[in-house]
Amino acid sequence: MSATTNDSTVPDPVSTKTAERRALGVACGAHALHDGYTDLVYVMLPIWQGEFGLGFAALGLMRTVFSGTLAGFQIPASFVAERFGAAAVLALGTALAGLGYLFAGLSTGVAVLVAALFIGGLGASTQHPLASSLIAHAFAGARSLKALGTYNFAGDIGKMTLPAAAALLLMALPWRHALMILGALGALAALAIFVAMPRFSDGQASSREGDHARRTAGAAKPFAFPLLLSVGVIDSATRMAFLTFLPFVLTAKGASVQIVGLALTLVFAGGAMGKLVCAFIGARIGAVATVWLTETVTAIGIVALLPLPLEPALILLPIVGVALNGTSSVLYGSVPDLVEPARRQRAFSIFYTGTIGAGAVSPAIYGLLGDAVGVPAALMVIAAVVLVTLPITLALRPALAARPS
DSSP, X not given: OHHHHHHHTSOOHHHHHHHHXXXXXXXXXXHHHHHHHHHHHHHHHHHHHHXXXXXXXXXXXXXXXXXXXXXXXXXXXXXXXXXXXXXXXXXXXXXXXXXXXXXXXXXXXXXXXXXXXXXXXXXXXXXXXXXXXXXXXXXXXXXXXXXXXXXXXXXXXXXXXXXXXXXXXXXXXXXXXXXXXXXXXXHHHHHHHHHHOOOOOTTOOSSOTTHHHHHXXXXXXXXXXXXXXXXXXXXXXXXXXXXXHHHHHHHHTTOOHHHHHHHHHHHHHHHHHHHHHHHHHHHHHOHHHHXXXXXXXXXXXXXXXXXXXXXXXHHHHHXXXXXXXXHHHHHHHHHHHHSOGGGHHHXXXXXXXXXXXXXXXHHHHHHHHHHHHOHHHHHHHHHHHHTTHHHHHHHHHHHHTTOOO
């Protein structure tokens, strides 16, 4: 009798592994689709310009409507998920994201198109906090960091594949039909998410070994999450500012428009790899050491680009990309170690809102600096600001030391 009772409290290893695979599959699939939808806007802007006669300010507004709605509604999405369940809200959000593009394909004017992008952004706001929290519930310890790194990498896969799929469809179909086909993917994905997504109660994880340490770290070190958020804000702001200035640095070295496009591809490819690789490095040597490594390489790489001729600069760019984006996986992966399980959805929503918001406003702020002192000096400032994250991460060491292996 007692043996049976005790056995009932031990998670079934088979069901645990199944839940982990389902959680990772749902989260990665959702991230790929939602990030693909987010970057699909870039593909459509030239088409909408010709269709509706829009100026660049109006086109910028189109992008802002989607990304601004996505960023602004992440925290409300986490509150709604606490009330109605993450599976239902993530599935509904995925359906709304697809519905936004379906309506965009049916749009007859700019007002309808703006409304469609708002709907799409509203749906996309559910993905980051809920999918990240799903991974954190399913995996414990260093395995959580690796899983979140894989999830982070999946978003970049979506950014590459969905716009590419749209480009192929646009070769054969009118843009409205292409968007409706891509929008229909959201409905199919929503159904798959609702069926396949494992349900975890608050504080429950399929791998339980690290939960006590996580709760202790979050409760005993209340300063830790705000410090981690500040590192994420600085990292995101400097990353987006660097990418804003990079084309001008390369143009000054004699790069053509095609070479600038190649250079950005090299950075993004390195960044996608960095999100995956740095998560595994972080699981091996620790989050603090990894952030020191990636941010130091980022700062050195930015400074080194300035005097280099064009060809060596192109060779350096993938390495800069690895460090530039790799930090984000370590930071996102550290959120579960600093927050109690019941507060993870809310914490992820705050973290993503802060980092995405910082990335949105920083190009304008650093742009003013570039106008005042020039691009090379502005990049030197960016490299210096990157290094501000290093002493902040040292203060995080006591809280992150509780991470189980």
